[in-house]
Amino acid sequence: MGMNFPSAPLVGDTYPTPPVAGSPAYKWDGNAWQPLGAVPSNKVPVYTDGSSPMAAQLRLVAPPIAANDAAAKSYVDGAVRWDSAQALTLVQKLQARQNVAAAPFDPMAYLGLQVNGSCEQSQERGNTAFTMAAGVWQYIQDGWEAFFSTAGSLRCSGFPAYTGSLPQGYISSVLLQAQTGQASPVTADRAMLGHPVEALRWAKLAWGTPQAQPVTVAFWLNTQYAGNFGVGIQNYTNPRSCVVDVPVVAGWNYCVATFPADTGGSWSGVNPVIAFCPIGGPSVMTAAPGTWVNGANNYVTSNSGNFFPANGSTLCITGLGIFPGSEAPSAARAPFVQKDFQQTYLECQRYLYRWSSTAFIRLGLAFCDTATTAQMVLSLPVPMRVTPTTTIANIGGSGGTNPFTSGAVQAIYANIAHLAFQSSGLTPGQVIQVYAPASTNGLLQLDARM
Incomplete structure (x- = not known):
């Protein structure tokens, strides 16, 4: 029994179409029908020209090699996606960052906008409820x-x-x-x-x-x-x-x-x-x-x-x-x-500077410009947000009435604070020590909080 080939084939046409399992297949090259080999009885051929559409899933047994090779789903799922979220493990995230030379989020997030986000600092109240x-x-x-x-x-x-x-x-x-x-x-x-x-x-x-x-x-x-x-x-x-x-x-x-x-x-x-x-x-x-x-x-x-x-x-x-x-x-x-x-x-300390003592400790030196006022320059750890509100308690000087009756920041220059303390009996032109007396709770607080 002869083959009933088409009478006017075009280059690339295949015969039979669709392929028949167990029967040989041919392709027209412009001069002759070239054999493609018999189709295994348990397989269905798929031609690259699209003449025979896939009727089932294509199973791939190895990762792609060439740029236009097909890839299995398991291979694609293992890649880092850009079009949808993925539930990657910590190990997978680490490897993905290393593969693309990306820094972890940690050093970037270190510049977050929070202050004391971990709640470790408590200058004013300590841990007292x-x-x-x-x-x-x-x-x-x-x-x-x-x-x-x-x-x-x-x-x-x-x-x-x-x-x-x-x-x-x-x-x-x-x-x-x-x-x-x-x-x-x-x-x-x-x-x-x-x-x-x-x-x-x-x-x-x-x-x-x-x-x-x-x-x-x-x-x-x-x-x-x-x-x-x-x-x-x-x-x-x-x-x-x-x-x-x-x-x-x-x-x-x-x-x-x-x-x-x-x-x-x-x-x-x-x-x-x-x-x-x-x-x-x-x-x-x-x-x-x-x-x-x-x-x-x-x-x-x-x-x-x-x-x-x-x-x-x-x-x-x-x-x-x-x-x-x-x-x-x-x-x-x-x-x-x-x-x-x-x-x-x-x-x-940009927002709250607090100096306190329960023992005799010197805070600094002050210049008495009048009998009632002592001027002091205090170096702060950091510049404060604004000129702060001043609170003092049980702070005095080596001359005049102790403790000082009041005190306030007069001006802030970068991290330098100019304070003026009020007292009586001071000697104009004298330099005195400013300190917290022994056995008292001395306090100097500068408050620039929002």
């Missing part, structure tokens, strides 16, 4: 303030430098407690932990301009309850706010919240506050979660839970990082983005 007053912002420790207001039963306490249960890699946290909880917040009832950020640091985000960048807030949070927790950014100077929810469970949670850039607000010279709100009434709920709105008193969403429903409810936070852009380190790498103890201490 205190009962808060309602309706006023109060610093719990360096870089962390708190507020509560209520028409009901809510009462709060602050615990600075709290060292209870902590996530791995941290030695301290800040804790806000509901001494008296409130099961159903009404109107503007609310409690908050706040982290103010100096305008000088925030300016790199270029907010209020078309070039504004998003910002990502990452932190560890501990609570006794599960639900949606409200986190927001507040502009109290030119009222603007944006609030998002992060889902949490009872215990420690690593939370990441990315806020869109605000191109429409006025942010020049503004010191924004990152607000963590465990309880909020209907009057402080934002109408548009995840969106910038006018007005600063929005702290929760309609989906936010109440995390202060009972007496003794607590909110504990540590490991705060504030990163320009839409990325944050993983939970495992988060401790490494925090600055070291010494550098954080210096950063905190």
Whole structure:
């Protein structure tokens, strides 16, 4: 039986079409039908010209070699994707960075906008808990303030430098407690932990301009309850706010919240506050979660839970990082983005300088220009944010009435402070020692906090 080839084939035509398993196949080269060999009975040929479409999956047995080779799904899945998220292990992430000579996120995030994000510094209160007053912002420790207001039963306490249960890699946290909880917040009832950020640091985000960048807030949070927790950014100077929810469970949670850039607000010279709100009434709920709105008193969403429903409810936070852009380190790498103890201490002293003593210690020398005033020059560790408010207690001099009756910073020049102390019985033209007497709690505090 002869082959019934087509009478007017074109170059590249194959016969038979479609191929028949177990029968030989041919291809027209312009002069003759060239044999392609018999098709195995358990295989179906696929021609590169597309004349025989695939009827099943193509199975590949080796990785590609040439640039136009096909690749198996397992080979593609093992590559770093740019078009979708991947659940890579820590080892895979490390190898991927090494393959493309990319630095890990840690050194980049080290320049985060937070100050004392790991809650290790507490110059003013040490680790002494205190009962808060309602309706006023109060610093719990360096870089962390708190507020509560209520028409009901809510009462709060602050615990600075709290060292209870902590996530791995941290030695301290800040804790806000509901001494008296409130099961159903009404109107503007609310409690908050706040982290103010100096305008000088925030300016790199270029907010209020078309070039504004998003910002990502990452932190560890501990609570006794599960639900949606409200986190927001507040502009109290030119009222603007944006609030998002992060889902949490009872215990420690690593939370990441990315806020869109605000191109429409006025942010020049503004010191924004990152607000963590465990309880909020209907009057402080934002109408548009995840969106910038006018007005600063929005702290929760309609989906936010109440995390202060009972007496003794607590909110504990540590490991705060504030990163320009839409990325944050993983939970495992988060401790490494925090600055070291010494550098954080210096950063905190830009906002609060505190010298205290319980023994006889000399602070410096002062010149008596009158019988009632002694002038002193004090070298500070770092330049302060603004001319600070001065508080003194039990500090005196080697002449005149002790202790000094008052003292204040007259001017700041870079990291040099000019102080004037008030006393009586001083000798004009005399240089005296300024010191804290023995067995008293001497204090000089310069406060330039936001």
